[in-house]
Amino acid sequence: MYTYAFFKTPSSSLQLSEGIAGRLEIITIQGLSALVEPDFEFETIEKDDTQLVQAVLTHDRVICDLFWQVTILPLRFGTQFLSRDRLLKHLSKNATQYLDKLNQLEGKAEYRLKLTPIEIELPNDPEMNGKLKGREYFEAKRQHFQLQLDQQELQRQEFQRILTEIEQIYPDTMLKAGSDGVEKLYLLVNKQEEMELYQHLDEWQQQYPHWELGLGEALPPYHFV
Numbered sequence: 001m002y003t004y005a006f007f008k009t010p011s012s013s014l015q016l017s018e019g020i021a022g023r024l025e026i027i028t029i030q031g032l033s034a035l036v037e038p039d040f041e042f043e044t045i046e047k048d049d050t051q052l053v054q055a056v057l058t059h060d061r062v063i064c065d066l067f068w069q070v071t072i073l074p075l076r077f078g079t080q081f082l083s084r085d086r087l088l089k090h091l092s093k094n095a096t097q098y099l100d101k102l103n104q105l106e107g108k109a110e111y112r113l114k115l116t117p118i119e120i121e122l123p124n125d126p127e128m129n130g131k132l133k134g135r136e137y138f139e140a141k142r143q144h145f146q147l148q149l150d151q152q153e154l155q156r157q158e159f160q161r162i163l164t165e166i167e168q169i170y171p172d173t174m175l176k177a178g179s180d181g182v183e184k185l186y187l188l189v190n191k192q193e194e195m196e197l198y199q200h201l202d203e204w205q206q207q208y209p210h211w212e213l214g215l216g217e218a219l220p221p222y223h224f225v
Helices: 049-067 084-105 134-169 191-207
Strands: 002-008 025-029 032-037 072-074 108-117 173-177 183-190 211-215
Touching: 002 049, 002 084, 025 084, 032 084, 049 072, 072 084, 108 134, 108 191, 134 173, 134 183, 134 191, 134 211, 183 191, 191 211
Parallel strands: none
Antiparallel strands: 002 032, 002 072, 025 032, 108 183, 108 211, 173 183
């Protein structure tokens, strides 16, 4: 039983799109529901890379479509239960835990804040100046290296100040280091406060010029379930 997400049983009907291979269905027990694709068997596409990529995209699209209608606990791509009965037992056993989590996430979305270090402009490396020789060259080289270290330290301190300020306003924050010094913050924010978030973003960008800040769109709370 391929499963996309858990959510509180809605009081009105939901708009369900097509799944990876066919129709979607809602299974309900004890005020808790699951969105499933009953006729899809994941094993049929496991060894086909093209089908897998398309399935991942469809999985995300189905979850996002549902997210804009109700608060959800999104499940990882490939989540399956052996049978409808096993899924119902799982929901029944974990109903209290899942419903409590859904209450915490009510009306909230996940936003990815990408922080990219601005390339530091330094004076020309002494190696570019062919006039320097001997002691003057090594002293200039040492000063250039120290300036580079100082600028990197300033950038690191600035990032720590950004992080502290963000966590004071948005305590539900997760940090994931990226490549090439790029940092990724995931913020859990009430969707109704999105404009306020963008205002904070403008303020942070002005306060911390050594970092470029980029905010993604509202997404299901993948990192907070």
